[in-house]
Amino acid sequence: MTSVTPLILCGGSGTRLWPLSRKSYPKQFSALNGQDSLFQQAATRLSGPGFDRPVVVTNSEFRFIVVEQLAAAGIDPGAVLIEPSGRNTAPAILAAGLQIAARDPQTLILVAPSDHVVPKADAFRAAVKAAAPAAMAGRIVTFGIRPDRAETGYGWLELSAPPRDDQTQPLRRFVEKPDAARAEAMLAAGTFLWNAGIFLFSAQTLLEGFATHAPDLIGPVADAVELAEPDLGFLRLAADPWAKARDISIDYAVMEKAANLDVLPFSAGWSDLGDWDAVWRETGTRDGSGNVTHGDAVSIGCTGSLLRAESEGQVVVGIGLHDMIAVAMPDAVLVAPRNRAQDVKQAVAVLKETKARQAEHFPRDHRPWGWFETLALSDRFQVKRIVVKPGAALSLQSHVHRAEHWIVVCGTARVTVGDRVSLVSENQSVFIPLGEKHRLENPGKLPMVLIEVQTGAYLGEDDIVRYEDVYARR
Template sequence: MSITPVILCGGSGTRLWPLSRQSFPKQFVPLVGNQSLLQLTLARLAWCGNPPVCVASEDHRFLVADAMESQNSAGQVLLEPAARNTAAAMALAALLAASPADADPLLLFCPSDHHIPDVEAFAHTVRQGVAAAEAGAIVTFGVVPSFPSTAYGYIEQGDARTDGSRRVARFIEKPAPAAAQALLLQGNVLWNAGIFLVRASTLLTALGQHANDILQSCRQAMAAPKQDTVGQIHFVRPEAAPFLACRSQSIDYAVMERHADVAVVPFQGQWSDVGSWNAVADLSPADDDGNRITGQGHTLHASNTFIHAPGRTVVALGTKDLLIIDTPDALLVAQRDHAEQVKDVVAHLSRLKVPEAALHRRVARPWGWYDSVDVGERFQVKRIGVKPGASLSLQKHHHRAEHWIVVKGTAEVTRGAETYLLSENQSTYIPIGEVHRLHNPGKLPLEMIEVQSGSYLGEDDIVRLEDKYGRQPDAAKP
């Protein structure tokens, strides 16, 4: 059996703010055993037999690549020019998989942000859907519900099929509490997990029948995609103009609710879409008072309180039914029964143009990361981490000078015509207008402190002259 896993890496995860933000969504955040949900998804799908295809945005290109490299996973990354929901994302992946023309693999579409700890049970469930998918059905996998959730859609199971699956009688929108309770008592419903197994040709035919405009936009976008390779990762960029003209719709609305041949296989193992802080809390063990803690949290005379405090000491005294999420630049304190409304907080902060609504203090880059530690009039201090073998672009600045102090590892510095090495506790100075580059020649991560000074310190004061990651010269990112 050979299955090609397709991992859908879109979504902003606003219900997990402030840890998950537009610039660093929840699928990339270490949440379970210091691993991200995307890393766990890649590991969970290793049994499929083929390299994965990840569908992601250009902004998250190297976050996906980092996750794949951490799992030693070669594969392809389809970079959407813009978010257009799951119908278009799946169409792009099916078109890529169907090239060359004689290829027609089984595609297993999985969200990147689900937690399914029992890999063997999941693999066994997927294998139960292979016969139906090979016979031309679109197979979806529903989770046996454990409580009357109002956060998930439902699938009502129909008659048994000869291939061992069940027909889908209907898809049900997220219900009100009373309706969810009635569905659970009905006994033949499953949570809709958004996981699908289907032949590439079957999906393309179904899209042509029910959402032909989406399919045609994606066909035009994939007619001559740009491609490049970094390490083991092959990046595929569809043409932007036709894809931007594509309408945005979920695969459920575009195809599943309208297609005649949809089968379902129940999954009985543990599953979570990690869609709220309550769901994250449930991933940690509770003490005798129902408190759950990750990081440096402490409770006293508290009950049913969740603390996420990876960076500093956080104490909850006499609290009950609270969520406390601490990050370096934002703090969320919420009643547990308001967990689903965290997305409204993000919308509120966005309307007020609060940058922390979307941006983290720590910013991922293809070469590593930087963390803005302090900023004031005419100065800024950053911590910078550079991966082994990685380099920042060759660049210069019109308005700022930089002081670099190495605190871990070895730095190779290009400054004008000279190139030299710095080790721990050594420093250098980059004057305004000087061409420079920072490179990590070692096998260990490089960390340094950068002190910027000048009349303007914006990220757009960068003249990029050369870059190993395929980014355009003069782009406004280091």
């Protein structure tokens, strides 16, 4: 088989898995069904013999999380493209396709979301191998999942004949997410599959598809690629031309108009983990009453329920619950019937209207140097726990509105305050006056933890003036 270049899309927000998945740290970076994150599972599934290094398309906020998680999985990316703004999947796929085609237009590209679950990776790799001859012959191959229920949360694919595993068949048409009656009818018909949103094609076939069906996208996206700038190992697409590209999905821009579409049926297990009911359904380990628990969660007299405690030191107890979801985080708790799981996105919309921070922001803020979380917040003070990775450093910075007091509780910090550089060990502290230039570094081989106490009239994260930054953040 000709080697395949995986193109992993990694920019979604996954609001239906709120409160665990939020805009600042979406579901693909969480370990929902094992030790590895969904993104790591996707990258691992699309690696090994027959696969080249992956190309990842993400945004500026996630770029360091992407490379950190890939490194932890032992995968070296071929390229990480940074979108200046979200323009949906069509411009993202086209940008990567243009870059890949510049090397070899016959390269096969496998487009895959980063947040799906495929339990049998070997079976999926075999399906990709089976689809490769059609893709090499100029076809666009989409992977259809054999349905086991009348699902209304997925788009469907209609075939002209009953599906045959490991054999490509012409696609008759795409079907939008159906209502319950229509889903039941399609399930009974036996000629419909779920649309997984996974595609295999050559780079040349992709570009021909855009030239035929969405030619207006080629100019701005090609300019964004041509004017892209390297940025610490990433490729940052040019913002001005990128902004001129239409915000449109690959399905609407190309796939639903193309005449060269085939389907490869796949029946070895798949889920997009699109809501909490899917998490309950895809979790293999349940108790005798059909309950799924995670973390310090206790079920008493419950049936068919999902109980998750997402933080250390947090306990969730369910009593007499039937087909319910209970997900607890330090700053938000979700309780809902499992059959209303699709409505969680409505809760996010309501929270956004009220400007609640929990709508989009994760309680733990991830940075290239580590992470921090707020332990206490009031009008004129804030207390944070800050964890700095070995060898990492925060930017040289100052604040206009706040002073800070740092207490090291684990490890040793190298601290710059003005012109003075000192080592601060466990149980020692240092004061950062308002307006003073300062930097925090971890010179050790283990994570360094400190407690930061901020005092001042304004405590927002945008009160930072950067002078130097090893991560070239803007």
